[in-house]
């Protein structure tokens with residue numbers, strides 16, 4: 001077997017490959033634009049501003065956002081979540097969240113618990129990674145400051161029904177912050193229909209952009225204290241941060257080359273259509289799930305029904321360390337996956353896979369049925385090896 005041929009099944013960590021249009025847009029910026037947006041008034045600076053404008057417009061189109069200026073660019077979802085929490089939460093505030101959160105949510109919340117006395121209530125999930133929505137509704141109180149929900153688990157692939165959760169949050173009068181890291185670009189997200197007040201997304205997964213890009217949408221009416229203050233190219237006569245969006249949260253020069261690529265990635269997603277991307281990933285998931293049934297000792301985690309999940313699939317081989325299985329998949333078969341805890345310890349506690357974790361197989365837009373066959377064959381071989389070497 002030629003192990004120099006790479007089978008990339010780690011799209012939940014970052015998507016790969018990227019569409020040609022993404023690196024062409026980045027190349028175009030580097031070769032022909034190069035200016036600093038909003039800073040210098042010359043044509044290359046204007047062109048750079050136009051790139052940012054177009055990227056914000058494309059994202060607004062994708063998420064049904066009416067106010068593109070309220071999308072703040074960040075370097076990833078983690079920074080977006082930090083901008084939201086540190087700008088929003090005050091001493092004594094109360095946060096409700098779920099057991100399926102990534103450390104991008106849990107670490108800043110635990111820090112704010114210790115430093116600002118923010119109260120954090122965690123709603124449980126079952127052994128398939130499905131959050132108990134009844135318990136979630138009951139956990140919300142009149143004085144809950146914000147409800148924080150991971151749209152799709154990066155461990156179990158389980159989706160949270162955002163239409164339901166949005167209605168629950170709206171009914172309770174509590175703003176809803178959604179971590180859309182695993183769904184942006186591959187599952188329908190509509191901030192209006194789902195009553196989302198804050199949406200954090202990352203650019204390098206389903207949106208097919210480069211690493212170092214992401215953002216936070218904040219609904220009109222909600223104001224945050226900036227996490228970072230600095231030059232914006234606007235109101236330069238004043239030493240105070242401008243208060244208008246997006247400048248209030250975009251101090252310092254942005255990653256314009258990355259955001260050029262992100263804009264092209266989002267355009268690509270819009271051209272393909274989220275529904276078509278989802279249908280493709282659904283076919284791959286169903287083939288994988290079905291084929292996995294015949295492999296001795298293979299344990300599958302997360303919901304079986306495609307309607308309840310995304311194409312991020314956690315598995316284990318009975319009696320084998322996931323780290324070793326991941327290593328062998330790379331070494332002997334050229335297959336890239338991610339073993340371990342995936343930065344989400346409490347999600348693994350819900351699944352009963354803490355502390356060794358699982359092997360995560362994550363399909364993306366550019367995977368094929370051939371990739372599914374290859375990983376099934378490889379897992380079957382590893383499962384049947386006696387020495388596990």
Ligand SMILES: Cc1ncc(COP(=O)(O)O)c(C=O)c1O
Nearest residue numbers: 076077078102104154179181202
């Ligand atoms: C559910 C979830 N939230 C947040 C993140 C953080 O994304 P980033 O590393 O791009 O900030 C990830 C990435 O793995 C994720 O899967």
